[in-house]
Amino acid sequence: MVKLMGAVLVAAGCGWLGFQGAEGLRRRVRALRDMAGGLLLLERELELGAPPLPGLMDGLSARACGPAKALFEGCRAGLERLSEEPFALLWRRLTQEQSSLGEEGRGALLPLGEVLGRYDSQAQLESVSAARRQLEELAARCEAEGRRQGRVYQALGLCSGVFLVILLL
């Protein structure tokens, strides 16, 4: 009985790992989509005019979700301490904290720290738009990859569980 329970637990554990791997890919796609959504909101605001960054970040952090919300909230707070940490460094630090976006996703965001608030609205709009498109493409690529690899992860997890059970029995 104990052996059987152990075998079930090992198989379930390996299966869970496989499903987690697949879920990780889905989470990354969601994070990239949320971030792209946040940048789209930013674009809309910039299209309406040239609001100062603190007010802009305030409004965006209330409307955005996921990593975009965390990024905008961090910016809002950091804008009160500009004499200690310039905006470009603040943006870099906050972007690097967004682990859910993956390296490529963070790479798409990084250049915005040198542009936001520094140039006229049109130039900012173009950069934000470019970063958003990059994130959307990345999300689409990750989604396709996730569909393919997700099934592989799940199958691998289940198979390795069964394999372990056979070995241990």
Added chain:
Amino acid sequence: MEPRSKAYQQAAGALPARLRREALSLSASDQGRVEELRLRAGWPMTARLPEGEVPLDSPPVRPEELDQLVEIASRASVHAVLDQVRQGYLTVEGGHRIGLCGTAALRDGEIHTLRRLSSANLRIARQVMGVSAPVLDGLCPGGVLTDTLILSPPGLGKTTLLRDIIRRVSEGEGCRPRRVALADERGEVAALYHGIPQLEVGRRTDVVEGCPKAQGLMLLLRAMGPQVLAADEITAPEDVAALRTAAGCGVTLLATAHGADRTDLERRPVYRALLEERLFRKLVRIRPEGPGRAYTIEELS
């Protein structure tokens, strides 16, 4: 804390951390006397005191610190204050003004922005409350402000006097309260910051800032129904034309002009028109007298 030191410390808040620490290392009495802090790339920061400009004991200002000054002053939103930057200045909370110098980036022959900043000066805004007390009675026969032109060479306090007259007329201090409309082209009188005047101009004062005086005066006349229309530094024929229109609407005029005396005014065509058309009834002249200022009121009509 003494209000003069408080204004200085508020202004120093716009500086990057290192420069702020150095600015605040001045003694409290010197902080109260500093008129400007000057930052020039490659040179130590200096403080302009009444007796002259003195260098602070500090390492030279780095170009990136000038960029950071603009970032802090604009709250990382240069795009929102680009109109001011094009004119070479930025107003920060408290009405303090940062003058900027650097390489101009041109677009269609006009200054689009300033890049690679080379120097900046942080002028500390300090309001002198009650400075108009010696002249107000003379300008308000029967308790109502009359059309007044304030005249003095630069640096003698025209804007300070104008601001205090506006405040008192708007509050009804020593005269009947009036609705005042102020065309503050360079934001030196009221120093709006997020829509709130940083220097007191009274509760019945409406301010338009950042647009050419003549257009600002006409906008105020149309939109705000003022009883007194005020403007700093009348310099162009368009300004005079706007004042002429306002005078025709029965609005009391209050303005300043550069010049030493009435003869100086009569010599220059723009101001001659003001005198010939009798747009102003009183002329206030300011001249230095010892450590302070002396005011003279002349009848113009």
